[in-house]
Amino acid sequence: MLGALVIVFREVIEAGLIIGIVMAATRGVVGRGRWINIGILAGVLGATIVAFFAGAISEAFQGAGQELFNASVLSIAVIMLMWHNAWMARHGREIAAEMRSVGTAVSEGAKPLTALAIVVGLAVLREGSEVVLFLYGIMASGTTGSALLVGGALGIAAGAAFTAFTYFGLLAVPTRYIFSVTGWLIALLAAGMASQAVQFLNNAGLVVALDRTVWDTSWMLSEGSILGRMLHALIGYTERPTEMQLTIYLATLLAMYLLMRIARYRPRERVPAAAE
């Protein structure tokens, strides 16, 4: 039972962290609960469908279907995170100011909600399909199934608790800084996802340039450990990054920074409402 708990918990950590950060990043935005729930539900539904078609996906594109699928999912998530950060660079100050003056959720802002709901959905989709397959395997093998299923359910519960922990931890950040903190977290999240995506393209045999390993820190922090996995999800920690992964990681951070600078730029400061 404990084994199943640990396996499922490990799989849901990444999605859990992402949901926690997204919830903190949308603090003060009206209707965010509904959007995040839609994202989670769509993710679970998608994960079940993906698990069901795992065989077909795996065999597509000369056996590289799964890698291409993962790379696509990650790339879309990176684009959505960039979109969100650019939008926040433009409007975040107003939302934070409103939150400070009124003290409660008052802001409208459908754009970052759809983008982040998609990010949540994709995170649940990717990790969730592995959980579904694992639980399916347990059920299919019969015998000790029920205890393992309980373990699996507890693993999901532990993941949810972890999400709450991330969220409330971030809430401790003062309102004035919350959006710059979540903005940085989202930038690092996106950079980590982009470097994972390019590694999937390498596994697919498509991007094989710069494939030398730059360093190996597995002796210090194993990527398979719980802390390693958390850092992997959070900032893209990789124990043996390739030159390409490192390049893409830094390029994503730079692109994110430039995009936010451009979004923030306004020729003449006018009434915020007129900007849209």
Added chain:
Amino acid sequence: MRRIILGLATVLVLAGATARADDLTLTLKNHHFTPAELRVKANKRVTITVVNNDATPEEFESKALKIEKVIPGKSKGIVRIGPLKPGRYPFVGEYHEDTAKGVVIAE
């Protein structure tokens, strides 16, 4: 777009064809890998076919090899790794980690 897809397909077919030259296979049965030690050439890209003879799905995982791949039950998956420096690179079947484990030895 069509041309790009055709081009990609050609590249993938060619990649598949060259890989067949030094064919490496890992077989999973009763949640054990055979062989448990797989020797590959160092500093070269290597393609391994993982055959899952169990009825249940398995996730072939190796942080050292930078691979995470679901292999559904009664099917097989292609895993592309390398170039590896000489050394030992452990891998596991994540869903049955206590029995499904092995190591790739690059030399």
